[in-house]
Structures are given as structure tokens and as C-alpha cells.
Amino acid sequence: MPKKHYLFTPxxxxxxPAVSAAESRPLIHHRTAxxxxxxxxxxxxxxxxxxxxxxxxxxxxxxxxxMEAALVNLMRRGGQVLVVLGGKxxxxxxxxxxxxxxxxxxxxxPWGETLSADQLxxxxxxxxxxxxxxxxxxxxxxxxxxxxxxxxxxxxRRGALAIVDGITGIGAHRFHFDAWKVDAAxxxxxKALGMPPGxxxxxxxxxxxxxAERCDLPRYYLDLRAYRKALRDATTPFTPAISxxxxxxxxxxxxxxxxxxxxxxxxxxLADATRLGxxxxxxxxxxxxxxxxxxxxxxxxxxxxxNRLLALLRDDLGVxxxxxxxxxxxxxxxxxxxxxxxPFDIVTALAALETGLHRLGYEFTIGAGVRAAHAYLIExxxxxx
Amino acid sequence: MPKKHYLFTPxxxxxxPAVSAAESRPLIHHRTAxxxxxxxxxxxxxxxxxxxxxxxxxxxxxxxxxMEAALVNLMRRGGQVLVVLGGKxxxxxxxxxxxxxxxxxxxxxPWGETLSADQLxxxxxxxxxxxxxxxxxxxxxxxxxxxxxxxxxxxxRRGALAIVDGITGIGAHRFHFDAWKVDAAxxxxxKALGMPPGxxxxxxxxxxxxxAERCDLPRYYLDLRAYRKALRDATTPFTPAISxxxxxxxxxxxxxxxxxxxxxxxxxxLADATRLGxxxxxxxxxxxxxxxxxxxxxxxxxxxxxNRLLALLRDDLGVxxxxxxxxxxxxxxxxxxxxxxxPFDIVTALAALETGLHRLGYEFTIGAGVRAAHAYLIExxxxxx
Numbered sequence: 106m107p108k109k110h111y112l113f114t115p116x117x118x119x120x121x122p123a124v125s126a127a128e129s130r131p132l133i134h135h136r137t138a139x140x141x142x143x144x145x146x147x148x149x150x151x152x153x154x155x156x157x158x159x160x161x162x163x164x165x166x167x168x169x170x171x172m173e174a175a176l177v178n179l180m181r182r183g184g185q186v187l188v189v190l191g192g193k194x195x196x197x198x199x200x201x202x203x204x205x206x207x208x209x210x211x212x213x214x215p216w217g218e219t220l221s222a223d224q225l226x227x228x229x230x231x232x233x234x235x236x237x238x239x240x241x242x243x244x245x246x247x248x249x250x251x252x253x254x255x256x257x258x259x260x261x262r263r264g265a266l267a268i269v270d271g272i273t274g275i276g277a278h279r280f281h282f283d284a285w286k287v288d289a290a291x292x293x294x295x296k297a298l299g300m301p302p303g304x305x306x307x308x309x310x311x312x313x314x315x316x317a318e319r320c321d322l323p324r325y326y327l328d329l330r331a332y333r334k335a336l337r338d339a340t341t342p343f344t345p346a347i348s349x350x351x352x353x354x355x356x357x358x359x360x361x362x363x364x365x366x367x368x369x370x371x372x373x374x375l376a377d378a379t380r381l382g383x384x385x386x387x388x389x390x391x392x393x394x395x396x397x398x399x400x401x402x403x404x405x406x407x408x409x410x411x412n413r414l415l416a417l418l419r420d421d422l423g424v425x426x427x428x429x430x431x432x433x434x435x436x437x438x439x440x441x442x443x444x445x446x447x448p449f450d451i452v453t454a455l456a457a458l459e460t461g462l463h464r465l466g467y468e469f470t471i472g473a474g475v476r477a478a479h480a481y482l483i484e485x486x487x488x489x490x
Numbered sequence: 491m492p493k494k495h496y497l498f499t500p501x502x503x504x505x506x507p508a509v510s511a512a513e514s515r516p517l518i519h520h521r522t523a524x525x526x527x528x529x530x531x532x533x534x535x536x537x538x539x540x541x542x543x544x545x546x547x548x549x550x551x552x553x554x555x556x557m558e559a560a561l562v563n564l565m566r567r568g569g570q571v572l573v574v575l576g577g578k579x580x581x582x583x584x585x586x587x588x589x590x591x592x593x594x595x596x597x598x599x600p601w602g603e604t605l606s607a608d609q610l611x612x613x614x615x616x617x618x619x620x621x622x623x624x625x626x627x628x629x630x631x632x633x634x635x636x637x638x639x640x641x642x643x644x645x646x647r648r649g650a651l652a653i654v655d656g657i658t659g660i661g662a663h664r665f666h667f668d669a670w671k672v673d674a675a676x677x678x679x680x681k682a683l684g685m686p687p688g689x690x691x692x693x694x695x696x697x698x699x700x701x702a703e704r705c706d707l708p709r710y711y712l713d714l715r716a717y718r719k720a721l722r723d724a725t726t727p728f729t730p731a732i733s734x735x736x737x738x739x740x741x742x743x744x745x746x747x748x749x750x751x752x753x754x755x756x757x758x759x760l761a762d763a764t765r766l767g768x769x770x771x772x773x774x775x776x777x778x779x780x781x782x783x784x785x786x787x788x789x790x791x792x793x794x795x796x797n798r799l800l801a802l803l804r805d806d807l808g809v810x811x812x813x814x815x816x817x818x819x820x821x822x823x824x825x826x827x828x829x830x831x832x833p834f835d836i837v838t839a840l841a842a843l844e845t846g847l848h849r850l851g852y853e854f855t856i857g858a859g860v861r862a863a864h865a866y867l868i869e870x871x872x873x874x875x
Binding site: 302 | 497499510511517518519520521522550551552562589686707708709710711712729732733734
């Protein structure tokens, strides 16, 4: 019998069978009415996902590709941008800005903590030349959720554009592009959408589109004006990853059948159950005050080598968790539960965690994590999902 | 019964079943030994395809994305670049160069014709400041093949970098990256590889890598140094389109089983047969002197509306050809035969063409095209493929 594999990683995530099937359907040409109908439908559904009346553009590329697109369409040469640095993906904003010679105002947040609206307000007051703020909704390197509604409001009040990395957040956490007055938001296909990686999505506010017209940073593949123009004709400026667009439409159909509120609620319950289960094993969480719902970040207990634990889980049990990044390398364990997960998957994740910890000699009551998580899931009606 | 669909387009092309199956296999995480083994194997096979000892880098993006990567890693701010304009894809080089504020020396070639080494030599002699030449191996908007070996030799002699769009050419036409001293070459997944679109490939020569170190154009997602560095660890700098990488490995395994010389020869025979078949119907070809083997470009006969013909073929017969682009819109018909095509497909393409032309009142001996193509295929042992 082949070994069963379990992907508990914060992207890529497991892909629903119908989405895989859509991906491997015979290709249709991208300059046809058939593709246009598919693309237009998927683009509309992305507007539903972002909760926006603005066009949501589809790029063939990674999430980083879309982050770069957002930044290079909104900034001017030598402009000043405030970058919130609270983890690896905040740092990525900084790296992209640096590559384009922008003046970066770093706003450091300790990894594992969040940023208050007041802190952002103070930083923007001190740097009135900053024309934009780069934010991360879910910092998946630490498991922290940032309050985009509050932070975007501050940016708006201070006259700075709010650029949001919603790559892992959108679809898993409440997000309202228009109502929250976000200026640019980015999402990736291999996260809450439960698709393979390869597509990324960007929306701009009317204010951001004005900036895109004035922007003088060089760009061609990432010129969002070309994508907006093409979308008006229900197409893309360059050959898209057609099979992934077919998968996207299927993934979005399934998400819409669930509905946004239940989708967010499901992520919440599964995340709460995972956290409770981990704590029932005596483990400590990294993101204490503002944990996100897309993954659980657990501090490595003393005397447990995270890398050995990860290797054992992966090689012996077929279970993929991930470790820490940057300064958190070797210090944390991350269990992903965004996208196509149900309550039984959470029970499995905790059973795997218990098995691994037990094998490495960590002391705890066997079954305590599984029991705590399962009880919480039943209490909260998780079986409805 | 559902209608059968036939894709005779110069990308996307039909995808072999095993490649589709590889694409829809359960996802593996991209930061694992399993993915690294897959990625390293596919990258090695790409070196075989490009015939190079240099690393061939895999980008998640369209062919244009890789063209931009080649240009922005090789040029310096305000630098001068000679662009060969002989069709839509030559023009694309110009558009990218313009977006980055480069000084463009246009070298116009009438659409449907090729460029001689002497012409390039004269242009470079006149513009000694040009540090690079942008070339197109197969101009798929016209069906013309450019002699990259000869043109790259001229560039080399004149001290200019030879940057080659081999998106549709590589894999279908003879190509030797190292031996021909090409400095940058680009290829796309949905062409001779017979994969879905979404991946693009770039190789740089040692001379080009030196230029990449000196280059001062802004780039992050397209910084090829990051891809080279990651490839040394058998990985990618950003999340790749994992399912397409799985498809890539399968596609390359199948191409290697065929071998490069038979692959090129097959494209040659299928193309010759298609051209002969079209001519046997009294049709005139656009690319007379230097036709490529990836598609056949046919001038619309008087009194035949190409758009009506294309619509009829597509909607009534399920057969996709494509029309002309730019100034050739409405003037030509393009039949693609690159990638996963066999001799019977060519017979089918001609049968479809005959059916469409007959329905539109064009006069010819019914069966003449099919017969000419089929006879040629048999004579040349095409059934071996």
C-alpha cells in the first residue's frame, strides 16, 4: 500500500478533487469565447472574494509577483514607503521596495506580535512624506493577524495608500476591500482557495488607479493597466496559465457554495481547535494575542529538536508540517489549516503531532490534544462543515 | 455525443495524457526533498533541451515574463538595444525595452521575411553603442524562421549580447545555446513541450551573467540571480507553479525518449506536409523563403473571409486554427503543428481546412490537400513518429 500523505502547510494546501479535475481538463485556447466566459466568471467571483466592485486582476506568477505588481504600479521613483516589518513577509515588502530604489521607512514589530492603529498613526505622523504603507494581513511566518480595517483607516486618514499582502489571509479571514478602503490587495491561488500555486490576484482602489497612471517605475509584465484593459474584454494581456484558470473557476464555485461568512467561521473554529489541542499538550503558542486562523505556530518545547520532529512526521508518518523562517528557524513548528480542511483533518493533525512528540520523548498525556480539539469541534458544530 | 475538439494553435498546443495526469497529481510541498528531486531533474532536462551546460531557470509566468527577465537582467539604465522587428513578437521586445526607458535601435524586417547576417552586421556597424540585440527564432505571427546561429555569430563579433526569443522555436527547431554562443534564450511551456502555459524558461551565457551583475535596472521577481542561486539548492526563490513543474518533468521525459534530432525532424516533416497540402489547394503561403516548422501561415484567398472561416471551423467542426495579428489581421490563417502532433493530425487539419473552404465556396479539387499531405507523410516515413 502506498503511504498516505497529509499536507498541513500554509500553502500549498490540499486541492479538492474537482479542482484537480478541472485543472487537467483538455486545454482551451485563451483567445476564444469559451475561455473568455470562464475568465470573466472567475474574475467576477474574485470580486466576491475580495468584496469589491473594482476589477480583480489575475496574474500568472507567485504571490510575490503580485506584491511587486502592487508596489511598482503605485509608487513613484525615489518615493517614500512605510513598511511594517513583523515577519518574513513584511520583510519581503522591504526587499521589493529596495530593489526599486524606494526610500523605506521601516516600522519594526517584534516577530509574533501585531501592530496597533496608534503605532501606525504615530509612524505616519513622523513620516508625512510616505505615500504608501505596506501591510500584511496574516504574517504566516509568525501566525499573527493584523487588523487591516483599523490600519487601512489610519493610512487613509494620513493620505497614504494602504497596500495589503492578503496572500494567505483573504478567504480565510474577514476582508472587505471596498468597505475597509484598502488601496491594493494581493492574494495567491495556493492558500484559502485550495488551488495549486501559479496564479496571483490584485485589486486596486480608484485612488490607487490614479496613482498607477502617475507612476513612473518601469514595468511591462506587471503593468496592471494592461490587465485591467484586457479584463474589459474578458481576457488577459499575456498567455495565462489556462489550466490554472480552469481550476480557479472550479475552486471559486465551491467557495461560493459555502459562502464567505461560513468560510471565515470554519477557519476560526478549526484554528481554535488546533490551538486548544496544542495547549492541552502543554505546548506554548508563539502568536498569543492576535493569532491568525490559517496556521498554528507552536514554540518548540525544551529538549525537542524541531527539525527531527518535522523529519519524523514527514518521512515516517507522511505528515507535512513546516518549521520556522528567519530568526524563528528551529524555534517553532507551524501547522497549516487553511483551505480544504475539515474537522477530522484537525484531529489527524493533532494525532500526528502527539505521535511525533511521543516518539521524541516529550512527556504529555497521550490523547489529550486530540481529545481537546475534538471536543471543541463537536461543541462548536464543526461537523456542519 | 460531445463534440471533439482539435487544437491547431501555435500555443497552447494539445497536452499528452500523461502530462495532464502529472499535472493533477496531489500537490507536494515545494520546500521538500521530493520537490527538489523533481525540480532538479526537470532543470537538467531543460539543459538538454537548450543544449547548454548553463543553468536553465524556471519562472512561473508567461513567455513575455521571461523575455522581460532576459532584458532587464542584461541591460543598464538608458542603454542602447537593437531590436529586430519582423512581426508581433519582435515588436514585443521593443515594447519591453521602451517600458524600461532603453534606447531602441529598430531594425525593420517586412512581416513574412527574415533577416540576413549581413543586414544585422550593417545595423550593428552603424550602431556600435548597442550592447544587445533582441532576436526571435520563430516569429509565430508570420511563420518565419530566423537563422539564430548566423545572427548570434554577428552579435558576438560586434560585441553585442544576443538575446533570443525561442519561445515557440526551442524544441521544434534545431537550437544549440552553447555552440551558437547565444547570450540569453527564452522558452515557454505551452509550445514544443506540449504543456499547459504558466512556466517559462531562461538561460544566460557566462558573458550575460557578467552583465547581470553589472545591470542596474530594477527587478525583484525577475532577478535571475535569485533563480540561479536557488537552483544551486534545487529549488526556486518564490513559490513555483508546483503542478506545472510536475507536468514539465513528465513532458521532458517524453521528449527525451524521442530525442532532439527526431523531434526537430518530426516538426520538419509535419510542417512540410501541411505546406504542401495547402499549396495543393491553390493556397499561397506567407512565409515563402524561410518558413518555420511550428505553424503554417496561409494567405487568405480572394473572396474568403478568414474570420468566417475560423468561426465556422471552430463552432461547427470543433477545429481551432488562428488568424493573423497586427497588420496581418484578417489577411492570413495560421495552422499550428508544434508539440504533440502526429501525421494523422496533419491529415485532419487539412481535411478541416478543405471542409471549411468548400463551405465558403472556395473552388478546389476536394481531397487534393489531404492527398498531397498524406502522400508526403508516407513517403517521408512519418508513421515512425
